[in-house]
Amino acid sequence: MTVFDYLLQTARDRGAGFLVLIDPDEQPRQRLVDCAQQAQEGGADAVMIGGSGVLSARMEEVAHDIKRRITIPLIIFPGGANQLCRFADAVLFTSLLSGRNPEYLIGEQVKGAPLVKEYGLEAIPTAYLLIESGARTSVESYSHTHPIPRHETEFLKAHALAAQYLGMKMVYLEAGSGAVYTVPEDMIAAVKEAVSLPIICGGGIRHPEMAARKVTAGAQFIVVGNRFEENSHRSLFAEFADAIHQRSSQLVDKTNDRP
Ligand code: 1GP
Numbered sequence: 001m002t003v004f005d006y007l008l009q010t011a012r013d014r015g016a017g018f019l020v021l022i023d024p025d026e027q028p029r030q031r032l033v034d035c036a037q038q039a040q041e042g043g044a045d046a047v048m049i050g051g052s053g054v055l056s057a058r059m060e061e062v063a064h065d066i067k068r069r070i071t072i073p074l075i076i077f078p079g080g081a082n083q084l085c086r087f088a089d090a091v092l093f094t095s096l097l098s099g100r101n102p103e104y105l106i107g108e109q110v111k112g113a114p115l116v117k118e119y120g121l122e123a124i125p126t127a128y129l130l131i132e133s134g135a136r137t138s139v140e141s142y143s144h145t146h147p148i149p150r151h152e153t154e155f156l157k158a159h160a161l162a163a164q165y166l167g168m169k170m171v172y173l174e175a176g177s178g179a180v181y182t183v184p185e186d187m188i189a190a191v192k193e194a195v196s197l198p199i200i201c202g203g204g205i206r207h208p209e210m211a212a213r214k215v216t217a218g219a220q221f222i223v224v225g226n227r228f229e230e231n232s233h234r235s236l237f238a239e240f241a242d243a244i245h246q247r248s249s250q251l252v253d254k255t256n257d258r259p
Pocket of ligand 1: 021174175176177178179201202203204205223224225226227
């Protein structure tokens with residue numbers, strides 16, 4: 001089974017998928033590896049690794065160590081082509097469609113594509129849509145792009161539709177790491193109504209109830225990163241997993257679902 005199919009099946013079986021984002025720049029390597037293991041034991045469905053400013057050597061060593069400790073998929077969420085490495089199962093092959101900077105629309109993708117092939121990574125074509133979230137985020141700073149204004153729902157829907165017609169497989173509604181405001185639920189619901197693509201939502205989600213609201217609005221996958229840098233106890237992952245897995249009664253041991 002591909003990672004993409006595993007994700008779709010997870011969303012179907014559990015109501016939604018819980019993705020934990022690890023930024024290799026933020027903490028000591030051992031703590032990041034422990035965090036990934038706690039995430040798996042707490043009920044996360046996959047671990048994502050990446051960030052806006054990660055150095056490739058750091059990415060490689062952290063991914064290598066995490067991959068050895070978890071059985072759920074490890075998915076690269078690259079800030080640029082230099083973050084690709086062979087120690088992962090898949091890569092969210094994103095294009096920052098909300099911006100108009102050609103480097104992040106297609107430039108980094110052209111640099112990265114040969115590496116994706118060489119490393120044998122599964123590429124999951126994903127439209128990355130940044131939504132204004134109350135303060136300047138590192139994605140804005142690094143990409144030199146403007147986010148889609150909050151509540152400009154028709155504009156957001158047009159971007160999501162364009163992604164679908166371009167053949168992308170997922171749409172990521174991003175408020176940005178550590179966002180003051182999360183993606184509004186009415187914008188999630190509007191995108192859900194407009195396109196048939198699975199919706200990933202992340203940025204600023206700090207409490208299980210916030211995550212649950214995004215799922216109720218229509219998000220199939222919830223990404224949480226920052227919150228676990230302060231507290232990576234298994235019990236906190238489990239609280240998020242319970243809130244996100246709104247169909248958890250139908251579950252079987254997910255380690256059997258691994259691709
Ligand atoms: C950022 O959506 C992710 O790319 C996660 O955001 O770190 O704020 O949870 P947080």
